[in-house]
Amino acid sequence: MNNLTLEDIAEQCGVSRSTVSRVINNHPNVSKKARMLVQEVINQTGYQPHAAARALVSNRSWTVGLILPRSVNSFFTDPYYPSLIQGIAQACSSSDYTFTLFLMREKEDEERIFHRISRRGFLDGILLQSDNIGDSLIDKLILSDIPLTVLGRPFKSGNISFIDINNVESVEKAVDYFIETEHKRIGTITGPLNTTVGIDRKQGYMNSLLKHGFTVDKDLIAEGTFTEESGYLGMLEILKAKPDAVFTASDQMALGAMRAMSENGLRAPDDVAIIGFDDFPLQMPAYPPLSTIRQPIDEFGNEALRMLIDIIENGTEPARRVILKTELILRGTTRKRIN
Amino acid sequence: MNNLTLEDIAEQCGVSRSTVSRVINNHPNVSKKARMLVQEVINQTGYQPHAAARALVSNRSWTVGLILPRSVNSFFTDPYYPSLIQGIAQACSSSDYTFTLFLMREKEDEERIFHRISRRGFLDGILLQSDNIGDSLIDKLILSDIPLTVLGRPFKSGNISFIDINNVESVEKAVDYFIETEHKRIGTITGPLNTTVGIDRKQGYMNSLLKHGFTVDKDLIAEGTFTEESGYLGMLEILKAKPDAVFTASDQMALGAMRAMSENGLRAPDDVAIIGFDDFPLQMPAYPPLSTIRQPIDEFGNEALRMLIDIIENGTEPARRVILKTELILRGTTRKRIN
DNA sequence: CTGAAAGCGCTTACAG
């Protein structure tokens, strides 16, 4: 392996190590000649600064932690997590940060994880997925003063920097569309109602209904867990109330819902129109192409990291907010608008 | 945040920083009295050594890299990756290592990733998922002398430490079981044949057939990509050759295969018996419970990290090998043995 | 623009 040291490079170039350090760190005060010479030797030798030495003296580790509270099954089943991980990985990769992953299964892991991430000189900042489990970590993190951005709206939002997508409005629009296309009995299969994302998407559904003078019918609402199975079970419930359109809070649940329909001889969109949520690049075979709300997951990862870096560099005050837009994608499981 | 330094603790205890360092690192030469005193102050203050300072002087970063070559869709669809990540995360968590994740999408990422991971003082070792993309990294990694363990059998195995499961034998046994339960036309949907895992599982299938004097019928073999969709398409092919049993190299493909059967009015195990591979804790609704080969993914993560740590601590020679056992789980998609 | 020097927070021979 490459065991060169700053000093070695300096010697080879016949300059001091201060100068070498300056060209590496792009300081302005270096003569063109020196800069080029050093640069060339670095390129030739493949020299890289020692990560730990640099971290020690500059007080920056250039690594961020990604904390994922992971309810039992969802980490396997829900494409959200791999998508998110991929988005963050990409963002890190292009900004020269690296990220380390922490999986938090139960409340008990909180103490252990907190202990680890609060090692000095270890992490420059934290990305924390909001969740009914993870949110209890937030207070400790805030107190510890480590740069933090929460992914998704946290329960307590006071003075916390977070990034989210516009769940409420996007679902509201989707349900608006159902109404515009002449549906009368519109149901929903929600996400888990102990998470903000579950709550917000349900709120969007209710907003649209109330706005249009519909009454909210509890028999048309089922609570799911984002999984295919829960979509299936939820749909079996809702079908008793004869819906003509259903919004499901994830694409996976839409799949399950259509399976339930299929078993009952029903088809989308003729019998029941369906709109899902996510539009991750998944294959959803066996059914008509799904109308859905597209969530910009790459952008989400990118913006989240950008926000965190901003906090790292410029301090935690004031709290940042970013809300990303979604897009309603109409495909085969919804009726066409008439005009 | 906690900004205490070794020296602060030393001062509070009225001892030298050498002594404090010794109790932290569990050196034997500390008096009981001093040890207890220091320990207590540490507990009270919540002092933690500065990660970078420690890494610099001890030449150990206590972090390992996990490199996942990720073919376009599979990272989202294949529960193998989240399962693996979880296994490694758990293993790291209990051994006080942390891991950073690198996603390698294309051959082009290789250079970039290699550059990053070869920063001195950054990673103590690498876990690399074997794959037709990732394997080209191996040579460079070996040359660079960084501790490396490959997950899954690499194409070139000379002098490379790796961990794998016994793919060949476990599939052989599964197909043996088909034969014992009176099947005559046994097909397979393989994994991608540009990966060792795909090749090995197909080999197991052929071994069993040949051992029992069956002829290998190309019309009973389809190549898949581990996804549901590819299982579906593969099964449509194979069905033309009238199989009475099919081994699929992943559970996802088994799902797809059963969907194809279902569309053709066929059921498992009566019309076609099915055995899958994985048995990750997934929900596979809508079909009879799947007979499958259980892959011990948690143990896999654990053993992989243990091997890597061994290499880090004791050097890369000689190359290590670990082959984990699998288990044939007979459930609803296979016939019962008669006696 | 450049270099000598101090210092980041640890660990580890070394001498006692």
Next chain:
DNA sequence: CTGAAAGCGCTTACAG
């Protein structure tokens, strides 16, 4: 068993 000292590989005022 304990402490003073050197050193890990960098960055960054400071003086020139």
